[in-house]
Amino acid sequence: MSTAIVLPGLRAWAEQHLQAIIQATTKDAFTDAFNAFLFKDVKITVNAKAVTREEYEKELRAQAFDEAGAEVTFSGAVEVQQTLEKGVVGLFFTATIVQNELIQGTPKQSQITSSLNLVIEDVIPRPPNPLGVHGFFDGRRVTELNQVVIDTPSQ
Template structure:
């Protein structure tokens, strides 16, 4: 029987950032943020500490009438927690640099209006012990339980938002 392997911290972070940027509904954004951020995460955007709700509002503001988005990562670094320097899966720090092109639902001359987000993101990831591990079922299920308790406890993001370059 093989074990289920969770992605390393950098891959985990990129997956969640992609889900946040590509979310086109309020529900999808809520789910993406809930799976990424700890409830009491310390969030800093462009040098200003913001609340969880303010961060969500900032992201929603960047997603006004979004029809779709693509994310391209151009750099990453991951460092495991000092508690276990060989474990790139459980806890540690991740730095990413990415560009996202967001296509709006607004179309001018058959071309959607596009914006480009460019961001540097640094996060600290820890196990969130407030997330309960479900009780195992009476009938064994292969791989149970699969609970990813990793959450971002500190987020520092530098981000710009402007028109996408014309190609």
Template sequence: MPPGPVLLTLSLWAQGHITALFKATTTQEFDDAFDAFLAHRVDTIVVNGEKLTRDQYKSRLQAARSLEQSAEVKYLGTVEVQDARRAGEVGTFLTAEIFEKVFIFGAPASETVTISFNLK
């Protein structure tokens, strides 16, 4: 008998989808990862106090990763709150080392970013 469905915690779900955004290497992979991460009906996304639409947020992410070749993501902490009436909430704190298509002295240029996500 095959095993039953695997149920992910909200923390693992969030980490998997965030990592997929960073590790996407083609436009199609990024679009698929973005659509799997954010529902089409999302009204507002807040980034550093600025309210963005889903499309504005996607454009901003795409622009930020224009030179990206690959990335390594490390989660430094994640908190999850389950709520029987709603899906719950997740807060996660991570660093991503982003390796660019540009080479300096034979090695890809890189940038490390620190990000926190709060998902409801």
């Protein structure tokens, strides 16, 4: 029996990491998910405007702040895999975000609709394992992100 850990494909990897960011309900969970998704020197474009990693993080935090929960639905995806660790993924998704804030007794909601194109590469070096210990490590991160997004408050 093999004990090798199999990494998810790029499409599954991107969907899982994006869901973790959008569905994070604590600051620590958001920070961990964000850092596991984006490379520190990522190149980001949102709605045809270049933004820094810090600006993108701030914008995503503002959308997720005081979040009670979120549901993410992927309605389309394409993947061009160069290797298991490198390739391009395009995602189209809708996220419904439910806030803790109540308006006339009903939780405030917003809906995010987005197209996201990602360049994913294995850019984090594997740390040394202690002798005889094998563990899961995934050094893949998004190195380029191009997003078209609209955030619509629900009525």
